[in-house]
Amino acid sequence: MSATIEAVDHGEGEGDSLGSLLRCWRGRLDPRRIPGLVRDGRRTPGLSQKEVARLTGVSDRWYRELELGRQANFSVEFIDRLAYALRLSDVERRALYLRALGRAPLPPRGADSAAVEALDVPMQRLLDNQLPNPAYLSDLAWNIVGHNQAQAEWFPWLPYEPNLMRWAFLYPEAREQLSNWSEDWAGPFLAQIRFACLHHPESEPLQQLKRDVLTGNPEAREIWERHEVIEHPDGHERRLRLPYHGDQEIAVHIMALAPLRSPNTRFIVLMKAD
Template structure:
């Protein structure tokens, strides 16, 4: 049993019991690349969880067997997203797997978050049927409408857009031409934001996490490309919400005058 086990959950339940229960409740049709024939019962296998989280079958099996190992924060956070864990379940996972509580999730900039009032939510909701969301300067999502949650059900579990794009394996399947159309321009945007805001701790931590957690991102970063935030660019997606059928969207990027650090994003499905 892991050090610290029993402090945050029923001692009779092992981490393996909890993980099996959490993956059994999932709908595999909502996770890209798992269902090919259209017929499949609920729940994920150990092999499927390992694949989606980007580790070997053996590595994930060690976790379900309650064996001590050097489970990284990046892996545990990918597991939180894959299993769609609540904050309480995330806490239990960390305590059972490492004996330590997880770090607090990144929080949006306080000044930017103040723009998320009733009128801003109404504006988001009025974009239906298009997904819409608002970001702070470090790409933390602090407001969204229902289509955004439908298209991207990871939002409540990983509120930072860049962390999802670069640290979660499923993003490479959902974002078509991931390296050239998404990773390169987004890394250029991170560099531009860091140059514009050299004292921002949130941007420093985001850059560190992305580059430490993704070797392809480190390789692209060495090109020293600088890109302003995109507006009107056309990109392609392959999402479970659309039955993994490829769709194209125009990415519209707006800035509220009352808070220039906030970005209001609308994804408009192309004809």
């Protein structure tokens, strides 16, 4: 579903226009919260149009035209990336949807019921007991249904995109945070998606996830052609560069477990390597 800027701004004052809202939202952002941005020597606060374009995966010209209120088509995926890049609240994200698409955002895709049921009080306590290590519980299609405080602090995108794979492939900022993105993260992630799709061909959420990733990321389509298969990342060491750690690169061991009562549910702990 798409709309034009002229259509959604028709009859509104400048203070309510999409361009004015975007300028206000990017102007208040602290660049220290965004990985990969130049922090020193900045003459003005906030993010530039070029930086927002980079974070949302569009050209500088496309985003500049957007703020000028000229005609453009929007996808839901772009609006979600923009809401995350600008760190919008739930209310602000709703306002962005209304202004850009002429409607409110749809409810998030439902997680697998078995994974949701697995997140009971003892399971949440188990997640919390992994502190200070981040830990989360996800369903078969990598929708995160539960997590501890460290997970939220390390990965503040969770309120905007509860699906790990969609964030890793469809949000340009992920490339800044997942060190050696193509080889260490994208390749193994796609190999896991392939295995899950082969093992659960009846799962429409998995098939939709595959379509979303391959449609939305050209490099993922190239990596997919390697036909690699991985069941899980248990014990793998990967590197991250996160704002939480002052953008210093750290290594983590990925510990992957599955509850016996819900074997398709993933319990993941990231243990900081020595």
